Amino acid sequence: MRDNMMKIEFISKSQNESFARVAVAAFVSQLDPTIEELTDVKTAVSEAVTNAIIHGYEGEAGLVRIQTEIQGNEVTIIIADEGKGIEDITKAMEPLYTSRPDLERSGMGFTVMETFMDSLEVKSERGKGTTIIMKKIFKSLN
Incomplete structure (x- = not known):
């Protein structure tokens, strides 16, 4: 049983990333x-x-959903879109790989996520979207 949980969803506009x-x-x-x-x-x-906004929806309007759960000192963050999906997750997770070189993307998004979180799982299906599950254990409660 989780200690606390919240869900939000918003339109896939870059202005909503900071929110x-x-x-x-x-x-x-x-x-x-x-x-x-x-x-x-x-x-x-x-x-x-x-990633959901730029790669999942490629400028088209769609929804991005975030669910954040707290259990003890661990946080699970699930970010999902219903965009185009990732054709090859292994390739997409390679450092410096980008499917949008035209936008001067660095190709470091998944590497950054892996670096800053304790675990990262990516699920995707072509034409149905992508779900990213990230977990972080907070040391301050240990």
């Missing part, structure tokens, strides 16, 4: 994280939401 980052950070702040831990979460959420 998502701040909303998740505000929810997670109940765990009294360090500034570094909070920055890690904000950065990972930012990358996941940006």
Whole structure:
């Protein structure tokens, strides 16, 4: 059983990326994280939401959903879209790979998520969307 949970959804507009980052950070702040831990979460959420908007929907309107769950000192953040999906997850997760070089994307989104979170799982189906599941254990409660 989870200790606490919240869900939000918003239209896939780049202006909403900062809202998502701040909303998740505000929810997670109940765990009294360090500034570094909070920055890690904000950065990972930012990358996941940006991926959904840029790659999942490619400029088309769609919904991005975020569910954040707290269990003890662990936070699970699930970010999902119903966009085009990822053809090859292994290739997409390679550092410097980008499916949108025309937008000068760095191809480091998944690498950033992996670096700042304790675990990262990516599920995707072509034409049905992508779900990113990230977990972080907060040391401040240990």
